[in-house]
Amino acid sequence: MSLKNRSARWSNSKHRWLALVGGISLLVWGLSGLTHIAMVMFGPQQAQFMPPAAEVEFTDARPISETLAANGIAQAVAVKTVPSPDGKALWQVTEEPMAERRYFAPSDGREITGGDRTQAEFIARHFLATDREVLSVSLQTEFDADYPWVNRLLPVWKVEFAGDDRLTAYVHTETSSLAAVNNSTKEALQTAFRVFHTWEWVPQGMDWLRVVVIGLMVASLLALAVTGIAMLVTVRRKKRAPGAKGWHRMAGYVLALPLIMFSASGIYHLVQSALVPPASQLRMGEPVNVASGAWPVERDWAALSQGRDITSVALVEGGAGEPLYRIGLKPAPGSMGGGEHDHDGGEKADGMAGHDHASMMASEAEAAPVTDDEIREARFTGIRPDGPAIYLDAATGEVVEEGDRDLALAVARRFSGASDGTVARMELVTRFSHEYDFRNKRLPVWRVDYGEPVNATLFVDTGAGVLVDRVADWEKPERWVFGMIHKWNFLFPLGRLGLNVTVAGFVIALIALMAILGLRMDLAHRLRGRRPKAGEAQPLPGAEQPAE
Template identity: 40%
Template structure:
């Protein structure tokens, strides 16, 4: 048997299995950009800001001197709220935050009643543009689900649902004052379709079963595409009178590369996520040692009423307590479209540092130094820092799922090429990656998400191109199915004694060409 016949046999044998993979992954793949196109968009992009006066923060040192307030605190900062600036205390990554008023009478250290719940309501109204009176339900969410899948990373969040037929729901992360996600009834449905059909979330409890099933389907698609491509180039160029076969072959020329790219990168992504132990992502920083803090806030007068995102108490070099003042972006820098949230815009306009012990504004200390200090704490003092860079846009190394910009990327020489992404606002390790992680992320970004096209086409046009390609994959699959049905029908006729002689069984020169599928 010659090589072309072998390719033809394998291509035809795998046809129905490949068709199943095409239908599952192409249809669910189309649902992904549809969530961005037709899903709800936020009324505000940047987090809320505040202004401070010396009188407003005069009681802050007394609050921070109280062990009952700062005990086990991992993040300490002033945040804007519906009641003005509040002291926010985060003690761990799972529980609700505590809040304390700055304008209470001296000696009062009682936390704000349901402070985190109130903050979530206010943030939901801020980002949605709807009044708090329209909130129908609010719950603290501590696990992921179809409406809020694990790709969002942040937990716990508050799930805030507004009244109305659209069931607009926001997920807000109060520690960062971030809108973690936003959905409505139609987007939640599409998200469920995508998770169940594209990633086989229904097999999450049987990880190796999911790995084997998806792996077999993806390998089937890869072999199917390879044999189809071989037939495309092995068969002689000739005029094909059958329109279905002709269009099938033409589409095969155009679609073999997207098929191989999607199936190979999807398989690589599956293997990496299932078999490679991930590194720990989000981690809170060190607790600031309780010391007597200065009540001198004259440095506020030097800022001339500038708006702040937050004022956080952090541990500087040697554990020295520092106030980090995150300056809000200048007016007029808000993005023009919701798609820019995927590209990212820094939510800060810079930062200043004040020695909290002396009240002195530090002119010679910056976020770069603090980022390197944090990286040393997380990676260990023995490692050498090889590069430090400010990240102001999302990309393959650090994508929009992290929800924080700007952050600092610090590369350390630990033998694995580890990159640490640290947030100097609160001393949090937001994410980290090794060479093996970045190789897979780059493959997925280029071959699966086509991110390399975004600088040239923009995100919207890129998504349209992906959907158009998926529609063509469904078309070539339908043509391939028709050809396979016809082939099987002819075989059955020739197998019946005395049946009329039908057209000859397909030869390699008349074989259907590949029906690529999205992985």
């Protein structure tokens, strides 16, 4: 018997043997995978993309250093201005990462009672553009089934609105952002995805069993695709077989490769997730010594703000541990969009030391997204809402020569524990990608690549001195495979909507033409009970038997 005939018989027998398990697996993971696409395409959507604006006006205001001292605050993780319902800026103080934020009025330094809860409701109403009654507001400090770890941000306020759809917003007040939004439809789809696609119902103590069972079932899909391709190559037909056999074979030419892509990348992701359970890498910085910020920025506010549209002020820690005022400026007109990265990092802003983020954006201007589709696309690709920043020494008021790049290096140094000599590369990330995806929510961030002994990439937010994400070098290939091969992000030029429609179309085709037709053929074969006698070769389905 020729090698071609032996290969045809072997692949045919294995393909039939795998049909039942593989067909069921394809139905389970195909249908549950569609629920994730449905969540993205049809889930609840925020009505506003940009955060609320605030007028930062400190003329004749009480110095923040006096306000902090009067309230016994010598150190804080973060001190920054945030918008308030009346359109004015408030001082927001974070003493502990998981504690409620405190709020103070700049004009007289009075503390806003229950300010964090009020702020959460204000931000939720802004992003969702709703005047519904609020049923409950609660602070959440842990991830759960309805707000899983992929959302990254904690703590968040869970704001539940009245209505049959159970609209719920998760608000991160530290960044004035809508971390997630749910309703009854999304909760149902999310539950189906967890139960059938990721099997999160398996107890943690038996996670090994989940990995083994899912691995074997998804491996059967991979084996089905490989043996199916072998049959397409080795078994030739003079004409198309009738009925389900013919359609199944024709679909194989188109859908075998997508099936291999989904299954192989799924196994890779499953194994790596078992080795290193996924978790948020977000870390806030160490408390800043705000007591040493003796120079009152409020005193020179008139001169500082003249000719500048200031959108935010924050107390951050400099490279040597000294407190700095970070003065955030409004982006230049038409500069909200942007390219992928900035590699130089040595510009000046308004004649003061800093990093001019806006200038590099002029070539790819984008207007603020308005429609649902535009907002979905903006959240997926990333549109940065901020502009350049300048730095002033909080103790002396002097302009600080270091800019965002220097501050990013200092933040990365604190979290990595490595010297600057181990840094292989630095760049400003202004767009989401497979390496730094939209789940991180923050833009822009600095990417710092470390060589030995760290062998990892850190993404840091200089606006808050925060480590946003940390990716070890050995984890990067899996991220690329999962993003490009499993989620098909190589189709990013089509946009978020086009990508999801294309992936959904292929998944539906796999289910209808491969799983359903394949299972139908397998069931028919079993019902006919046609099994070869001992020593008798099994005929190929719908084809002439290979010649000896």
